[in-house]
Amino acid sequence: QPSSEPVIYLRGRFVPDSEASLSVRTHAFLYGTAVFEGIKAYWAPERETMFIFRAEEHFRRLVQSCRILRLKAPLDIRRMVELSAEIVVRNGCREDTYLRPIVYKADRRIGPILEIPDTVDDFCLFTAPMSAYLDTHKGLHVCVSSWRRIDDNMIPARAKCNGAYVNTALIKTDAALAGFDDAIALSDDGHVAEGSAMNLFLVRDGRLVTPAVSNNILEGITRATVIELARKELGIPVESRQVDRTELYVAEEMFLCGTATEVAAVTRIDHRAIGDGTVGPITRAIQDLFDQAIHGRLPDYMHWLTPAGTP
Ligand code: PMP
Numbered sequence: 245q246p247s248s249e250p251v252i253y254l255r256g257r258f259v260p261d262s263e264a265s266l267s268v269r270t271h272a273f274l275y276g277t278a279v280f281e282g283i284k285a286y287w288a289p290e291r292e293t294m295f296i297f298r299a300e301e302h303f304r305r306l307v308q309s310c311r312i313l314r315l316k317a318p319l320d321i322r323r324m325v326e327l328s329a330e331i332v333v334r335n336g337c338r339e340d341t342y343l344r345p346i347v348y349k350a351d352r353r354i355g356p357i358l359e360i361p362d363t364v365d366d367f368c369l370f371t372a373p374m375s376a377y378l379d380t381h382k383g384l385h386v387c388v389s390s391w392r393r394i395d396d397n398m399i400p401a402r403a404k405c406n407g408a409y410v411n412t413a414l415i416k417t418d419a420a421l422a423g424f425d426d427a428i429a430l431s432d433d434g435h436v437a438e439g440s441a442m443n444l445f446l447v448r449d450g451r452l453v454t455p456a457v458s459n460n461i462l463e464g465i466t467r468a469t470v471i472e473l474a475r476k477e478l479g480i481p482v483e484s485r486q487v488d489r490t491e492l493y494v495a496e497e498m499f500l501c502g503t504a505t506e507v508a509a510v511t512r513i514d515h516r517a518i519g520d521g522t523v524g525p526i527t528r529a530i531q532d533l534f535d536q537a538i539h540g541r542l543p544d545y546m547h548w549l550t551p552a553g554t555p
Contacts, residue, residue: 250335253327253369256318258334264370271349275356276407278348279309282503284374285332285341285552286538294332294341295549297503297538299325301465303345305404310347312403314358315365317347325550327369332552335371342374342504346406377504378425380531383511383523384500386439388489389415389427393437393460401437401460409441416440426500428492428513431460436487442502443467446495447519447526452482453495459486466501466534469548473533480526497524499531506538507531 252264272278281302285294303321310317328343350366378384391414393401399408419427419440428444431437436455438444443464446453452474457463474480496519498510507530509523537545
């Protein structure tokens with residue numbers, strides 16, 4: 245029977261939330277030297293189970309982030325997927341839930357060095373209830389941020405590195421304080437990269453257009469999901485390429501996508517209407533397919549889901 249206090253996986257075991265603490269000397273706290281994932285598990289009422297969406301792909305990306313930062317994940321991908329299903333069950337989750345796995349530099353020695361001899365990096369995992377992060381249907385108003393996305397040769401966007409989220413926080417906070425729902429970050433050369441913590445798609449001439457992976461974006465799993473569903477299920481061509489800022493102003497439709505964001509329609513940017521200023525048909529079709537996929541209603545895509553049944 246799940247206790248009222250959720251458990252967290254830390255230092256190789258499940259402990260109650262109130263006991264899951266770290267020293268202030270922890271390297272990851274001192275230097276941001278950690279990588280993480282954001283994974284969603286959805287409640288599927290027809291099956292009375294939770295489904296974790298694309299868990300294996302998330303842990304593959306976590307391992308990729310580890311390689312970039314010279315961190316060593318102490319567990320393999322299979323074990324991390326198993327622990328994800330286990331924590332959902334242990335915490336008795338029966339509503340949409342966010343999972344946050346982190347591999348962090350646990351050493352307590354001072355010095356911004358990634359390769360520390362004789363240390364192991366630690367893995368932790370917690371859950372939090374979470375419905376969609378932005379209103380997916382209202383039609384968001386976003387701006388182009390004055391903050392730029394960090395370049396691959398600075399802090400690689402391809403790695404989901406904790407320290408890099410200072411950039412996200414600046415983009416998101418300034419947009420919110422200026423009255424926008426979110427913001428689009430340009431890369432240092434002035435091309436469109438992505439939203440504060442989500443990828444971006446435009447519709448131009450009935451085709452989907454999204455910034456290519458070489459434009460300082462996170463290689464989003466929702467982005468890959470949208471591309472696959474659009475091509476296979478809707479027969480809509482997708483161009484992954486460099487995108488100019490002013491293409492944002494002439495697009496027919498726009499949406500943001502990410503694990504927490506899901507698929508969120510954007511209908512205004514920098515005080516200009518996108519298309520006719522309403523949520524467009526391609527955005528709606530993608531939202532609908534995505535919603536079916538995450539809830540296990542698309543038989544061809546069940547391999548994206550890890551069931552985590554409640555006991
Ligand atoms: N870009 C950034 C900077 C993000 O933080 C996220 C959220 N993980 C995304 C894009 C979307 O990626 P995903 O679909 O894999 O969640």
